[in-house]
Amino acid sequence: AVLAPCNGELTVTATSGATPITVTFQDGFTGTLPVTRTGLCPGDYLYYATDNLGCQSDVSTISISCNQQTTNYEIREHLNNCTQVSSTILVADVDQSVGTNPQIGDTVSITTSTLCYVVTGTTQNNASYFIDNIYADCQSCTATVPDSYLLESCDTQGSFQYADRNVVLTPNQVVELVGQPGCWIVRGDN
Structure with missing residues (x-):
């Protein structure tokens, strides 16, 4: 917790x-x-x-007292073939921030200063992205059983990269992990 x-x-x-x-x-x-x-x-x-x-x-x-609001995260995954754009969308309900310039094998965190939860994703060399869905219940936070979301790399080397990006999300903001042939890019709209 x-x-x-x-x-x-x-x-x-x-x-x-x-x-x-x-x-x-x-x-x-x-x-x-x-x-x-x-x-x-x-x-x-x-x-x-x-x-x-x-x-x-x-x-x-x-x-x-702690903020009584409960915040949930949704992961929506869309995987197309390698000639098209593929994306995974993370929807956050309150202000969040995304770490700057994560590398393969690093931990990518989305946190908040107003509520008590952390959503963490880890990139792997096989271009997998794992994320825990964690929610706030005021006094403490409980992590659900982690789900895995696979982002397939489209080139023969299996390259994987993140764009250097610092994003602050507002309520109902969306962060996309967008795949293109040869690499994956983290993109945030703010």
């Missing part, structure tokens, strides 16, 4: 009390109000405040 991303944020301010006012969190973090914390994982954050005269507030809780 892949854990939810730690990209939460909270801010604590004071409405009264003798300044400066110090806030202390259960996890040991302390600061002078106003305090903003970033990079927080989903969960409960308990804190109390102490003013300059030593007056202390009750313990308060701020809860940070």
Whole structure:
């Protein structure tokens, strides 16, 4: 399982009390109000405040939750004969990014900073492309059993290449792996 991303944020301010006012969190973090914390994982954050005269507030809780949206990926594969263009289409439902200039044998990842899943494909020397369909369920992510999608190389040497491309996908954006005689090219529309 892949854990939810730690990209939460909270801010604590004071409405009264003798300044400066110090806030202390259960996890040991302390600061002078106003305090903003970033990079927080989903969960409960308990804190109390102490003013300059030593007056202390009750313990308060701020809860940070994961984005409840579930994102699914679809792989559609179209293989024609080698005189025509063949393509595999990956459909992403939310913002994604594709690594730059992957080589044969490298891992190709599509990730997000707002939800907790990773889709990974690996190219092989025999021009195969494997991809895991992974989805978010808020608190953690579960990987389904990997499926394999074969992209056939059309020339006698079995060459395989990716174009140097950096793509940021928006909702319902499409990334295509397009095959032409002699090579395969990763292409993204943005």
